Amino acid sequence: MSPEEFRSHAHQLVDWMADYLGSVGEYPVKPNVKPGDIRKQLPAQPPVTAESFDAIFKDFKDIIVPGMTHWQHPQFFAYFPSGSSEASILGEMLATTLGAQCMIWLTSPAAEELEHRMMEWLRDATGLPSHFTGVIQDSSSSSTLVALLTAREWKSKYAINQSGFNGDERFRVYTSTQAHSSVDKDVRIAGLGIDNLVKVGTEKDFAMSPEELEAAIIRDKAQGFTPLCVVSTIGTTSSTAIDPISAIGDICARHECWHHIDASYAGSALLCPELRWMSKGVEKCDSFVFNPHKWMFTHFDCSAYFVKDKQALINTFSIMPEYLKTPEDKLVNNYRDWGIPLGRRFRALKLWFVIRSFGLEGMQQRLRDHIAYGQWVKQQVLSTPGFELMAPVPLNLVCFRIHPKGMEDEAALDEINAKLIQDLNASGKILLTQTKLDNKFVIRFVAGQTHATMETVKKGWELVREFAERSGGG
Ligand SMILES: *Cc1c(COP(=O)(O)O)cnc(C)c1O
Numbered sequence: 014m015s016p017e018e019f020r021s022h023a024h025q026l027v028d029w030m031a032d033y034l035g036s037v038g039e040y041p042v043k044p045n046v047k048p049g050d051i052r053k054q055l056p057a058q059p060p061v062t063a064e065s066f067d068a069i070f071k072d073f074k075d076i077i078v079p080g081m082t083h084w085q086h087p088q089f090f091a092y093f094p095s096g097s098s099e100a101s102i103l104g105e106m107l108a109t110t111l112g113a114q115c116m117i118w119l120t121s122p123a124a125e126e127l128e129h130r131m132m133e134w135l136r137d138a139t140g141l142p143s144h145f146t147g148v149i150q151d152s153s154s155s156s157t158l159v160a161l162l163t164a165r166e167w168k169s170k171y172a173i174n175q176s177g178f179n180g181d182e183r184f185r186v187y188t189s190t191q192a193h194s195s196v197d198k199d200v201r202i203a204g205l206g207i208d209n210l211v212k213v214g215t216e217k218d219f220a221m222s223p224e225e226l227e228a229a230i231i232r233d234k235a236q237g238f239t240p241l242c243v244v245s246t247i248g249t250t251s252s253t254a255i256d257p258i259s260a261i262g263d264i265c266a267r268h269e270c271w272h273h274i275d276a277s278y279a280g281s282a283l284l285c286p287e288l289r290w291m292s293k294g295v296e297k298c299d300s301f302v303f304n305p306h307k308w309m310f311t312h313f314d315c316s317a318y319f320v321k322d323k324q325a326l327i328n329t330f331s332i333m334p335e336y337l338k339t340p341e342d343k344l345v346n347n348y349r350d351w352g353i354p355l356g357r358r359f360r361a362l363k364l365w366f367v368i369r370s371f372g373l374e375g376m377q378q379r380l381r382d383h384i385a386y387g388q389w390v391k392q393q394v395l396s397t398p399g400f401e402l403m404a405p406v407p408l409n410l411v412c413f414r415i416h417p418k419g420m421e422d423e424a425a426l427d428e429i430n431a432k433l434i435q436d437l438n439a440s441g442k443i444l445l446t447q448t449k450l451d452n453k454f455v456i457r458f459v460a461g462q463t464h465a466t467m468e469t470v471k472k473g474w475e476l477v478r479e480f481a482e483r484s485g486g487g
Pocket of ligand 1: 093151152153154155193195246248249250275276277278304316
């Protein structure tokens with residue numbers, strides 16, 4: 014493709030992109046397709062000769078777009094949102110155009126230094142302690158794995174990296190029953206064994222019970238286990254429960270245990286000073302992660318990982334083959350030594366674009382609006398007969414179910430709620446997801462998309478009510 018051809022195709026794409034963003038609400042949120050429907054439209058063999066850009070773009074529009082779930086659709090209230098904004102798209106376009114591999118300072122000095130500065134901006138803007146150091150990882154799952162590996166090496170004095178497990182280690186990791194499944198996965202990958210992941214019970218608000226945590230640690234120590242790490246959560250995936258991280262931090266200090274905080278979703282809310290009650294005591298933790306790619310208007314992937322002791326992180330991950338040595342090694346951050354992959358995308362660029370184009374106040378305003386929408390939905394649930402609120406709503410995730418008068422059988426309630434969500438999602442007009450709380454089927458409604466407005470949220474709630482009435486509940 015010549016530069017002139019590229020220019021012309023790129024203009025075509027940008028026009029499509031602007032049209033898409035303006036009209037995404039007209040698509041079904043979730044496509045009406047069956048498994049295999051897309052694959053069967055794709056030739057079994059790759060083309061032997063070059064195809065025109067027009068043909069490729071046409072197939073994108075005809076085959077791919079109709080098979081997409083539209084995460085930026087105004088009635089997408091499922092999961093947690095996938096961060097997005099125009100500024101972030103533009104930053105990603107430029108990062109892609111530069112095509113740089115940002116593994117060490119020398120391979121892109123500006124990428125390393127911008128990342129360094131962006132992590133300082135985020136640390137200060139979220140009220141994390143000034144002696145914390147940040148690095149961008151691809152995901153929270155990876156960040157938590159990095160935390161567990163660092164804890165493992167710190168606790169074993171870097172012996173496991175050197176000689177492997179000797180068979181005598183009896184490490185224990187603690188998290189709440191409400192923690193994200195990535196903790197389970199990471200414990201397995203880190204070689205700690207899933208049997209050594211202790212799931213601590215929660216209080217009525219689904220936040221970890223510090224008393225139960227400490228009792229479990231004491232019991233384990235008496236049996237010869239070594240407490241290695243506690244993974245606490247600010248904003249659980251099921252219900253945005255906020256673990257008492259200050260009390261957990263004290264327990265970790267007493268038992269010489271690493272404290273990692275998973276604030277994947279809710280961490281963005283710490284941009285608002287009035288919400289920092291959630292992170293009170295954060296200075297005691299050893300590592301902390303949140304995902305700008307969820308609730309900070311920045312595209313996947315962009316996970317902000319912070320550590321108190323950056324040397325422990327680097328000691329765990331650094332490698333120094335001859336071909337990667339550079340004269341500046343002592344003066345710069347070579348981020349390849351701060352996580353698992355060697356190669357790294359230039360993720361700081363989109364973050365810079367987002368933070369500058371919103372400004373701190375712009376981001377705070379968005380987050381406050383989203384929380385107000387969540388509180389509005391909560392009020393609707395509380396004031397509408399036949400609806401039941403299933404968890405506290407500290408932020409903007411509302412957990413509810415329909416509960417028709419007189420229906421007290423839990424299995425029947427699970428069933429009508431499962432049917433309700435299935436009907437809603439099959440309509441293509443809205444997308445919601447479910448969870449279980451206290452073993453009850455619960456519908457989650459998250460009002461956290463970048464362009465959410467009172468109007469899009471009201472429309473979502475109206476759809477829920479309409480379908481609930483039709484299903485005999487609500
Ligand atoms: C979404 C989520 C994760 C996983 O995030 P990834 O970046 O997709 O790995 C982990 N923990 C919590 C609490 C989450 O909400």
